[in-house]
Amino acid sequence: LAFKSAPDYENPEDANADNVYELSVGASDGSLSSTLGIVVTVNDVNETPAATISVDNQSIKTYSQITLSWECIASSSAEAEGDWTGSKSLSGSESIYLSTSGTKTYTIKCLNDSGQESASVDVSVGDITLKNVPSSISLFKDD
Numbered sequence: 001l002a003f004k005s006a007p008d009y010e011n012p013e014d015a016n017a018d019n020v021y022e023l024s025v026g027a028s029d030g031s032l033s034s035t036l037g038i039v040v041t042v043n044d045v046n047e048t049p050a051a052t053i054s055v056d057n058q059s060i061k062t063y064s065q066i067t068l069s070w071e072c073i074a075s076s077s078a079e080a081e082g083d084w085t086g087s088k089s090l091s092g093s094e095s096i097y098l099s100t101s102g103t104k105t106y107t108i109k110c111l112n113d114s115g116q117e118s119a120s121v122d123v124s125v126g127d128i129t130l131k132n133v134p135s136s137i138s139l140f141k142d143d
Helices: none
Strands: 020-028 033-041 050-055 059-061 064-073 077-082 086-088 091-098 102-112 115-126
Touching: 050 102, 059 064, 064 077, 064 102, 064 115
Parallel strands: 050 115, 059 115
Antiparallel strands: 020 033, 050 064, 064 091, 077 086, 077 102, 102 115
C-alpha cells in the first residue's frame, strides 16, 4: 500500500479531512473472497527545513573560481548570506570568482512556515605569488 503522493498533515485529503484514511482491500479467487479494512493515520511531524552547502575547493589563490552547491529540504525559500547575498533556488550550484584574499564565508538559509535552518562553508583565499619579477624597470626613449 502506498500513496501516489505523500500525505500532508496540514492539508488532509481524506473524505472527512481528519487525516485518517480508511479503505477496504478485497481479494477473490473466483469462488471465495475476503476483504480487509485498513486504517492509515497521518500524524503531524516537525517539518523544520534542512540546509546543506558545499564547495569544490576550500583553499585557493586569488583570481580563482570556486563552485558552491547547496540544497534546502522541506523549505519554501532560500537566502544567501555572508560573502554572497540574495534569493537563491532551493537547490543548485553557482560559480564565484574571487579576486581578494582572506577567509570568505558562504551561508545558505532555508526557510518555511515552521522555522529556518542555515549551513555555512568557509573558503581560504591566499594571495598569488609572482615569481621572477624585476625589482625595477627603466623606461627610456631612443632618439
